[in-house]
Amino acid sequence: MTTAAADDKTAPSRIRRAHMAIAIAFAVHGAASGTFATRIPWIKDHLSLGPGALGLALACPAIGSSLMMPLAGRLMHRLGSRTALRVLLGMWTAVLALPAVMPGLPWLCLALLAFGASAGMADVVMNAIGIEVEHRKGKSIMSGLHGMWSVGTLVGAAIGVPAAHAGLDGRIHLGAMAAALLVTSYLVCAGVPDIRPDADEAAPPRFALPPRTALVIGAIGFCGVFAEGGSSDWCAVYLRDVAGASPGIAAVAYTAFSCTMAVTRLFGDFAVRRLGAVRTLRSGGVLATLGGLLVVLSHSPLPAIAGFALLGIGISVVVPLCFAAAGRSGPHPSQAIAGVATVTYTSGLVAPAAIGGIAGATSLTVSFTLVTVLTLGLVLGAGVVRPAAGKEVTGSPAPAPGVAAATGGAAAD
Numbered sequence: 302m303t304t305a306a307a308d309d310k311t312a313p314s315r316i317r318r319a320h321m322a323i324a325i326a327f328a329v330h331g332a333a334s335g336t337f338a339t340r341i342p343w344i345k346d347h348l349s350l351g352p353g354a355l356g357l358a359l360a361c362p363a364i365g366s367s368l369m370m371p372l373a374g375r376l377m378h379r380l381g382s383r384t385a386l387r388v389l390l391g392m393w394t395a396v397l398a399l400p401a402v403m404p405g406l407p408w409l410c411l412a413l414l415a416f417g418a419s420a421g422m423a424d425v426v427m428n429a430i431g432i433e434v435e436h437r438k439g440k441s442i443m444s445g446l447h448g449m450w451s452v453g454t455l456v457g458a459a460i461g462v463p464a465a466h467a468g469l470d471g472r473i474h475l476g477a478m479a480a481a482l483l484v485t486s487y488l489v490c491a492g493v494p495d496i497r498p499d500a501d502e503a504a505p506p507r508f509a510l511p512p513r514t515a516l517v518i519g520a521i522g523f524c525g526v527f528a529e530g531g532s533s534d535w536c537a538v539y540l541r542d543v544a545g546a547s548p549g550i551a552a553v554a555y556t557a558f559s560c561t562m563a564v565t566r567l568f569g570d571f572a573v574r575r576l577g578a579v580r581t582l583r584s585g586g587v588l589a590t591l592g593g594l595l596v597v598l599s600h601s602p603l604p605a606i607a608g609f610a611l612l613g614i615g616i617s618v619v620v621p622l623c624f625a626a627a628g629r630s631g632p633h634p635s636q637a638i639a640g641v642a643t644v645t646y647t648s649g650l651v652a653p654a655a656i657g658g659i660a661g662a663t664s665l666t667v668s669f670t671l672v673t674v675l676t677l678g679l680v681l682g683a684g685v686v687r688p689a690a691g692k693e694v695t696g697s698p699a700p701a702p703g704v705a706a707a708t709g710g711a712a713a714d
Contacts, residue, residue, distance in 0.1 A: 316434065316437050316438050318492050319434050319437070319492060319493060319494050320434050320438060320442060321492065322489050322490070322491075322492030322493045323427065323430050323431050323434055323446060323492075323493050324445070324446055324449045325449070325485070325489045326386065326390060326427055326430075326486065326489050326490065326493065327427060327431070327446045327447065327449040327450040327453065328449045328450065328452055328453035328456070329390065329394065329453060329482050329485050329486050329489065330390065330393065330420070330423060330424065330427060330450060330453065331449070331450035331451060331452065331453025331454040331456075331457065332453040332454065332456050332457040332478075332482060333393055333394050333397050333420075333453075333457065333478075333479075333482055334420070334453075334454050334457065335453060335454035335455060335456065335457025335458040335461065336397060336457035336458075336460065336461050336474075336475065336478045336482075337397060337400070337416075337457075337475070338454075338457075338458065338461070339457070339458055339461025339462055339464070339465050340400075340401065340461060340465060340471045340474060340475060341355075341359070342465070343401070343465060343471040344400055344401060344409070344471060347401070347471060348403070348405060348406065348409060350406065354406050357406075357410065358406060358409050358410050358413055359413070360650070361410045361411075361413035361414045361416075361417060362413050362414070362416050362417030362420065363417060363646060363647070363649070363650040364414060364417065365413070365414040365415065365416065365417030365418035365419075365420075365421065366417040366418060366420060366421025366424075366642075366643075366646055367421070367643050367646065367647060368418065369417075369418035369419075369421055369422055370421040370422055370424070370425050370639040370642055370643055371636070371639050371640075371643075372422060373385070373389070373421075373422040373423075373425035373426055373429075373639055374425070374429075374636040374639060376388075376389070376422065376426075377425075377426050377429065377496075381495045381496065381497045382426060382429065382430050382433070382493065382494065382495055382496040382497075383490060383491075383493050383494070383495040383496075384495075385426050386423065386426045386427060386430060386490050386493060387486070387487060387490040389419055389422045389423035389426055390423045390427075390486040390490065391483055391486050391487060392415075392419035392423070393416075393419040393420045393423045393486075394479055394482035394483040394485075394486050395479055395483050396412065396415050396416045396419055396479075397416070397475055397478060397479040397482065398472075398475050398476045398479035398480075399412040399415070399416070400412050400413060400416065400475070401471040401472040401474075401475040401476070402472055421642065421646070424642060425638050425639045425642060427446075428443075428446075428624045428628065428638050428642075429496070429628060429638055430493050430494065430496065431443055431446045431624075432624070432625055432628035432629070432638075433494055433496050434493075434494065435625065437494075440570070440574055441570040441573035441574050441578075441625070442570055443570070443573075443621040443622070443624060443625040444566050444567075444568075444569030444570045444572075444573060444617070444618050444621040444622070445566065445567055445568075445569065445570045446621065447566050447620060447621040448563060448564075448565075448566030448567035448568075448569065448617075449567075451559075451562060451563035451566055451567075452563060452567070455559075455563065457478070460478070461474065461478075514627075514637065515627050515636075515637040515638075515640030515641050515644075516640065516644065517685050518623050518626050518627050518637075518641050518685050518686065519623070519627075519640060519641040519643070519644030519645055520644065520678075520682070520685075521582075521619065521623055521678070521679060521682045521683070521685055521686070522619060522620060522623040522641055522644060522645035522648070523644055523645055523647075523648040523675075524619070524648075524675040524676065524678040524679055524682075525589075525616045525619025525620060525623070525645070525676075525679060526616075526619070526620065526645045526646070526648040526649045526652070527648045527649070527651075527652040527655075527672065527675050528589060528593070528612060528616050528652075528672045528675055528676050529562070529616050529619075529649065529652075530648065530649040530650075530652035530653055531652040531653060531655070531656040531668070531669075531672050532558055532609055532612050532613070532672065533555065533558060533559065534652075534653040534656070535653065535656050535657075535660075535665065535668070535669075536551075536554040536555050536558055536609045537551040537552055537554055537555050538551070538665070539554070539596065539605065539665050539669065540553075540554045540602055540605055540606070542665060543599075543600075543605070543664075543665050543666060544599055544600060544601055544602045544605040545600075545601065545602070546602035546605075550602050550606075551602075553602075553606055554602075554605065554606050554609045555609075557606050557607075557609055557610040557613065558609040558610060558612060558613040559613065560613075561610045561611075561613035561614045561617070562613040562614070562616070562617045563617075565613070565614045565617035565618070566617045566618065566621065569581070569617060569618040569621065572584070572618070573618070573622070578622050578625070578626065578686045578687065578688065579683050579684055579686060579687050580683075581618055581622065582618060582619065582622050582679060582683040582686055583679070583680050583683040585614070585615040585616065585617065585618050585619065585679060586615060586676055586677065586678075586679030586680035586681075586683060587615070587680055588611050588614050588615035589611065589612050589614075589615025589616050589676035589679060590615070590673060590676045590677050590679075590680065591611055591615075592607075592608045592609065592610070592611025592612035592613075592614070592615055592676075593608065593612060593669060593670075593672050593673030593676050594608070594673055595607060595608030595611065596608035596609060596612070596669050596672075596673075597666055597669050597670050597673055612672075612676070615676060615679075616676065616679070619679060620645060622686045623641050623645065623686065624638055624641060624642070625686070626685065626686040626687075626688070627640070627641040629688055655668075655671075656668040656669075656671075656672070659671065
């Protein structure tokens with residue numbers, strides 16, 4: 302058997318291993334996020350923080366992400382995708398231990414800035430690698446990868462909630478989880494493809510405004526993430542204050558929203574393969590808009606919970622499809638992904654506060670009317686995720702691992 306024939310025969314198994322490795326990397330990233338979320342009350346009590354001080358601290362991860370995500374492309378260009386992910390995902394999991402051992406608010410803010418910076422840069426590299434694996438595989442996988450991130454958050458929460466309920470010291474819990482996730486991230490990164498630039502390819506700039514295409518795609522991501530952030534933070538309050546639900550029933554709304562998002566993401570690639578990116582996003586926008594209307598018109602718990610579940614289904618594919626579209630949009634996919642991520646994550650940062658501000662001036666019903674209008678934007682703007690000619694993900698055979706791929710660099714495994 303010739304070497305070329307052997308490579309062709311082993312390529313599918315190598316692509317499957319790469320797919321599994323990057324999927325686990327997404328889950329590890331999500332698990333760190335879910336773990337931290339469960340111990341925020343412990344950190345608040347441990348440092349005797351008031352609501353305002355805690356809010357300031359919790360804004361720091363988003364600030365760190367927004368400032369440092371543009372550097373991810375440069376780091377990936379210099380180190381290659383495998384080493385960049387190993388460094389950044391390792392930093393993200395290791396820094397998980399820091400917030401619990403900080404002696405006061407200023408130190409906590411610095412730790413959370415580093416927390417967000419490493420998380421954001423790792424996120425960009427993960428998505429760039431995911432798009433490369435999708436290209437090699439020849440069919441959509443990005444929704445499933447983001448579904449694995451959601452599964453990771455649920456796993457982190459499933460460990461963290463009983464730990465918090467049992468009164469386990471946050472320093473022990475976060476330290477142990479950081480160590481376990483750090484080891485896992487180091488091992489799993491060995492299986493991801495090592496994407497490197499061509500010798501004559503110019504490095505992306507350290508800091509640059511996102512390309513125009515990324516801003517257009519990011520605007521659609523903004524709509525989806527605004528609905529996601531607002532719904533996850535305010536759905537239980539809406540059920541209690543508007544739909545008249547008890548606290549226990551109100552909590553079901555968050556469960557319905559989160560679970561439908563996670564499950565739909567895991568199976569969203571089947572829809573993309575069958576319908577294409579544009580029709581999948583447009584269909585999701587229709588479902589999300591119907592869900593938003595059901596929420597706004599509801600005056601009892603059951604239809605409101607159903608509305609939040611529909612919202613979760615409808616917006617689940619927005620971020621994966623926007624990142625995939627960004628990765629196909631220009632010569633430096635990581636730069637475009639960073640631009641889209643910055644816009645979309647900013648939406649997630651401002652959504653809860655915006656909904657609260659509008660509700661304070663008017664009502665929660667008016668706030669979720671805005672959410673519904675934004676989900677309608679997914680229907681109207683779905684065309685921005687249409688693949689360019691020659692970059693469609695159709696299910697055709699994947700290129701051999703040694704061939705320069707959509708990222709514009711030579712892939713060396």
